[in-house]
Amino acid sequence: NAGVTQTPKFQVLKTGQSMTLQCAQDMNHNSMYWYRQDPGMGLRLIYYSASEGTTDKGEVPNGYNVSRLNKREFSLRLESAAPSQTSVYFCASSEGTGWETQYFGPGTRLLVL
Amino acid sequence: EDQVTQSPEALRLQEGESSSLNCSYTVSGLRGLFWYRQDPGKGPEFLFTLYSAGEEKEKERLKATLTKKESFLHITAPKPEDSATYLCAVQEGGSYIPTFGRGTSLIVHP
Numbered sequence: 457n458a459g460v461t462q463t464p465k466f467q468v469l470k471t472g473q474s475m476t477l478q479c480a481q482d483m484n485h486n487s488m489y490w491y492r493q494d495p496g497m498g499l500r501l502i503y504y505s506a507s508e509g510t511t512d513k514g515e516v517p518n519g520y521n522v523s524r525l526n527k528r529e530f531s532l533r534l535e536s537a538a539p540s541q542t543s544v545y546f547c548a549s550s551e552g553t554g555w556e557t558q559y560f561g562p563g564t565r566l567l568v569l
Numbered sequence: 570e571d572q573v574t575q576s577p578e579a580l581r582l583q584e585g586e587s588s589s590l591n592c593s594y595t596v597s598g599l600r601g602l603f604w605y606r607q608d609p610g611k612g613p614e615f616l617f618t619l620y621s622a623g624e625e626k627e628k629e630r631l632k633a634t635l636t637k638k639e640s641f642l643h644i645t646a647p648k649p650e651d652s653a654t655y656l657c658a659v660q661e662g663g664s665y666i667p668t669f670g671r672g673t674s675l676i677v678h679p
């Protein structure tokens with residue numbers, strides 16, 4: 457099992473460009489999550505999906521959109537990147553439809569110039 | 570005011586020098602408290618889940634305990650490979666949004 461995988465590992469964007477961060481899990485988990493992690497701050501939830509076909513906003517959803525493509529895949533899209541979105545993005549998954557133990561991917565490091 | 574506060578922010582220990590990390594929280598109706606370990610450049614790795622005051626969990630040199638207001642992660646006779654950032658997160662009953670602390674960076678010197 458690969459667990460949770462994320463692509464790309466690193467990306468540089470110019471302000472205003474768009475991109476999609478990909479996440480996939482092979483653990484047959486129902487719930488998936490997108491977080492961002494900034495220096496000196498805790499992980500902050502951007503969006504989550506409690507089950508296939510549903511998505512909900514987290515703490516910091518502005519500037520992002522998500523798609524739960526199927527049970528395995530959950531993507532995060534930046535339509536018009538801003539320097540404030542420079543961060544490390546983590547995808548996670550959990551087995552149930554509530555928030556239990558989460559399994560994290562290796563992260564995507566995004567730099568917006 | 571942060572709902573989850575971890576202390577100290579950074580801790581340096583000598584190999585074999587036991588210590589504790591603290592995670593205090595102010596959420597009401599705690600559903601669960603989680604400890605994760607994060608190595609540089611990697612995603613958090615799950616360590617423990619605690620659900621009720623008085624509960625304890627152990628794994629190798631680590632022991633997590635929970636009271637009504639805080640949790641401790643005790644590290645007994647640490648080794649250099651225990652060096653990492655330790656994250657605490659809490660889930661309030663009825664909420665899907667977890668709250669993470671800022672973490673404690675632990676360095677264990679040989």
